[in-house]
Amino acid sequence: MADKAIHTGSHFFKFRSLRNKLLILIIVLSLLPLIGISIFSYNAGSKQISKDRIRLLLENKAQDTADKIDIMLRNQKQEVNSMATTFWRTFPGLGTQNHAAMVQMLNDFTVSHEVYDILVVVDKSGRIVAVNTVNRLSQPLGSAALLGQELKGAEEKELFNRSIRGASTHHDWYRSSVVQRLYDYSDRDISYWYNIAYGEPLLDPVTHETVGVWISIINWSCIQNILDSVEPDLSVQDLKTGYAFMYAKDADTIIGHKYRANRKDLAPLPNYPAAKQDLYGTRVVGDHGLKDLHDAVLRQNRSVFNFAYEFPKGTRKLSGLAFIDDAAFGWVVGVGVDEVDIFRPIRTLSWWIVAATLILAALVVVMTYLVAQGITIPLKNLIHTAQSIAQGNLKERVQVRSSDEVGILGSTFNDMARALENRETQLQELNRNLENMVRQRTQELESSHDALKKAYLDLQNTQEQLVHTEKMASLGQLVAGIAHEIKNPLNFIYGNTGFLSDYTKKLQLLLEAFDSLPSLSPEDRARIDNLKKECNYAFIREDLPTLINNFTEGAGRINTIVSDLRTFSRMDSYMMAEIDVHASIEISLNLLRNQYKERIAIHREYGAIPKIQGYAGKLSQVFMNLLTNAFHAIGEKGDVWIRTRAAGGMIEVEVQDNGQGIPRENLKRIFEPFFTTKAVGQGTGLGLSISYGIIEQHHGRILVANAPGGGTIFTVRLPIEQEKSAS
Numbered sequence: 001m002a003d004k005a006i007h008t009g010s011h012f013f014k015f016r017s018l019r020n021k022l023l024i025l026i027i028v029l030s031l032l033p034l035i036g037i038s039i040f041s042y043n044a045g046s047k048q049i050s051k052d053r054i055r056l057l058l059e060n061k062a063q064d065t066a067d068k069i070d071i072m073l074r075n076q077k078q079e080v081n082s083m084a085t086t087f088w089r090t091f092p093g094l095g096t097q098n099h100a101a102m103v104q105m106l107n108d109f110t111v112s113h114e115v116y117d118i119l120v121v122v123d124k125s126g127r128i129v130a131v132n133t134v135n136r137l138s139q140p141l142g143s144a145a146l147l148g149q150e151l152k153g154a155e156e157k158e159l160f161n162r163s164i165r166g167a168s169t170h171h172d173w174y175r176s177s178v179v180q181r182l183y184d185y186s187d188r189d190i191s192y193w194y195n196i197a198y199g200e201p202l203l204d205p206v207t208h209e210t211v212g213v214w215i216s217i218i219n220w221s222c223i224q225n226i227l228d229s230v231e232p233d234l235s236v237q238d239l240k241t242g243y244a245f246m247y248a249k250d251a252d253t254i255i256g257h258k259y260r261a262n263r264k265d266l267a268p269l270p271n272y273p274a275a276k277q278d279l280y281g282t283r284v285v286g287d288h289g290l291k292d293l294h295d296a297v298l299r300q301n302r303s304v305f306n307f308a309y310e311f312p313k314g315t316r317k318l319s320g321l322a323f324i325d326d327a328a329f330g331w332v333v334g335v336g337v338d339e340v341d342i343f344r345p346i347r348t349l350s351w352w353i354v355a356a357t358l359i360l361a362a363l364v365v366v367m368t369y370l371v372a373q374g375i376t377i378p379l380k381n382l383i384h385t386a387q388s389i390a391q392g393n394l395k396e397r398v399q400v401r402s403s404d405e406v407g408i409l410g411s412t413f414n415d416m417a418r419a420l421e422n423r424e425t426q427l428q429e430l431n432r433n434l435e436n437m438v439r440q441r442t443q444e445l446e447s448s449h450d451a452l453k454k455a456y457l458d459l460q461n462t463q464e465q466l467v468h469t470e471k472m473a474s475l476g477q478l479v480a481g482i483a484h485e486i487k488n489p490l491n492f493i494y495g496n497t498g499f500l501s502d503y504t505k506k507l508q509l510l511l512e513a514f515d516s517l518p519s520l521s522p523e524d525r526a527r528i529d530n531l532k533k534e535c536n537y538a539f540i541r542e543d544l545p546t547l548i549n550n551f552t553e554g555a556g557r558i559n560t561i562v563s564d565l566r567t568f569s570r571m572d573s574y575m576m577a578e579i580d581v582h583a584s585i586e587i588s589l590n591l592l593r594n595q596y597k598e599r600i601a602i603h604r605e606y607g608a609i610p611k612i613q614g615y616a617g618k619l620s621q622v623f624m625n626l627l628t629n630a631f632h633a634i635g636e637k638g639d640v641w642i643r644t645r646a647a648g649g650m651i652e653v654e655v656q657d658n659g660q661g662i663p664r665e666n667l668k669r670i671f672e673p674f675f676t677t678k679a680v681g682q683g684t685g686l687g688l689s690i691s692y693g694i695i696e697q698h699h700g701r702i703l704v705a706n707a708p709g710g711g712t713i714f715t716v717r718l719p720i721e722q723e724k725s726a727s
């Protein structure tokens with residue numbers, strides 16, 4: 001159940017955790033409207049600052065500027081007119097006697113009106129009657145030398161020629177040679193190098209005759225100033241690239257433009273090369289290739305309009321255009337702004353929107369993360385605790401920090417864990433009790449099983465013994481009967497063998513005596529010899545002693561067997577005596593010396609045993625039997641251990657060898673009479689059965705077992721005291 005991946009919260013980008021799911025959900029939910037609002041704001045903003053609005057603004061600005069210039073021109077015209085009128089009234093006749101006062105008056109006009117470079121009065125013949133001797137700043141001009149001379153400049157000459165015929169005239173934008181001679185504008189901007197001039201006839205009020213000409217040469221800088229004022233105005237509206245320009249009536253010659261680089265009073269604009277600023281006198285079409293702009297001006301006639309163009313190359317501009325009302329001049333005023341500048345606020349706005357969206361998104365992420373943490377950390381703790389409990393730490397509890405659903409979940413979980421712990425404790429208790437009970441039962445069962453097993457073994461032993469004893473008893477009866485039946489006839493045979501030998505010898509002696517009789521006739525001797533031959537007497541005489549010997553030996557053997565069988569069946573009885581068992585064993589060992597010396601090591605492990613009651617000869621026969629069997633069982637070399645000990649009114653004699661041992665199937669049969677595994681002639685199979693009988697007679701027991709390391713152990717257990725009735 002415990003899915004490992006559940007608690008691997010470290011991998012933020014795995015989509016599995018609740019926190020990340022929440023994060024993604026909330027980010028999507030919040031960013032969609034955010035982005036929507038941003039796009040909407042951007043579109044709304046762009047619409048607000050549309051090109052049309054800017055064009056309108058630029059047209060208005062151009063028209064304003066044109067109007068200002070118009071007013072200025074009109075004012076100048078009126079001023080020139082009124083100056084000419086005033087002058088003539090003050091100095092009718094233009095006499096040289098009033099010269100100083102005339103100059104004074106011209107100087108006053110120059111200083112007070114601030115736009116004139118030269119104010120000059122010319123008489124009918126074209127000679128200069130009066131000229132200002134100071135400039136607009138009351139600084140002296142070297143103009144006195146002009147007095148009495150004719151006008152030199154072609155433009156001024158022409159002006160004079162037209163005005164002397166009684167008309168007010170003017171001269172368009174030009175470079176006045178007089179001004180150039182008198183003024184040094186090398187430290188000023190280029191606009192100072194240009195002028196416009198007005199000519200006004202001086203009329204005699206009585207005769208209405210033209211008596212002279214008033215000429216005002218105005219410095220072009222006053223017009224340029226009006227154009228220049230556009231720049232700060234647009235700057236205020238955050239259109240920093242905005243500027244004004246003006247062409248002449250031909251809609252081609254540039255007579256005014258923003259040339260900031262040349263203006264000593266203003267800081268240069270960045271990204272505008274200084275050399276490009278001086279466009280005075282250059283041609284819109286010829287020099288700048290703006291033919292469309294030129295044609296548009298011609299086509300539009302005198303109405304307000306605007307036009308988009310590219311100048312310098314790569315810099316797109318929007319412009320508003322307006323005509324100067326004064327048809328005599330017919331200038332065209334333009335106000336232009338870089339498109340980049342126009343749409344800068346929108347771009348800025350878009351950046352702001354992007355930045356704000358990003359910041360808001362970041363805030364959303366952080367907030368969501370914090371909120372998600374607030375949910376997921378307690379959940380993670382819960383999972384951690386649950387896993388810990390699953391691993392068996394039932395004491396583990398969740399820390400409940402809040403009262404919300406997660407908090408309730410935590411405390412419910414704790415309740416559950418507590419209940420689980422109680423259950424576990426109860427279960428453990430129960431388990432322990434159960435274990436104890438099982439152990440007790442098992443012990444009981446085991447002990448009863450042991451008792452049963454012991455009883456069963458005892459029973460089996462007893463049964464075996466019973467069977468054995470019964471078998472041995474019936475064998476004893478059988479053997480006793482046979483022995484008894486054989487005993488009497490055997491006595492006839494065995495008891496008479498001595499006589500037989502004796503009698504035979506005597507008969508032989510007798511026969512030989514007869515044989516050596518001298519009185520015997522040859523015929524008788526021959527008959528006897530024949531008879532001897534027929535009877536094979538020589539052989540008989542030879543063989544008879546051997547035959548009798550064999551007969552005697554065989555009878556002796558049968559006698560031994562019978563007496564052995566009688567011993568087994570306890571038919572004999574001897575006198576009971578006190579027996580030293582150790583001494584009895586030693587006698588047996590002595591008698592058997594030939595069988596074991598240099599071949600078998602005897603290990604005597606004699607314990608302290610008392611003398612016992614018994615039949616000495618019979619018991620030593622038992623030990624002889626056991627030791628003989630042991631020596632036979634050891635093929636070449638080996639060991640025999642003889643151990644004695646006393647215990648519980650009995651003594652034990654143990655004879656152990658490390659010989660060939662007894663196969664299992666033979667163990668039960670070795671006490672039977674005539675059971676032997678030895679070759680014919682080597683053993684009769686009576687040794688152990690006789691021993692068994694003897695031990696039974698002593699109320700003892702004889703046991704056999706195979707020794708653990710190979711070989712056999714015979715144990716003889718004998719009571720120390722014999723009961724009275726035992727014999």
Ligand SMILES: Nc1ncnc2c1ncn2[C@@H]1O[C@H](COP(=O)(O)OP(=O)(O)OP(=O)(O)O)[C@@H](O)[C@H]1O
Nearest residue numbers: 629630633670675676677678683684685686687688
């Ligand atoms: N110590 C022993 N190790 C191995 N086998 C033994 C031992 N004692 C007895 N036996 C076996 O028991 C059989 C019976 O022994 P038992 O003494 O009765 O007869 P026997 O030794 O064969 O002949 P004998 O009549 O000469 O004693 C033996 O033939 C032998 O197989």
Ligand SMILES: [Mg+2]
Nearest residue numbers: 625629687688
């Ligand atoms: Mg034997």
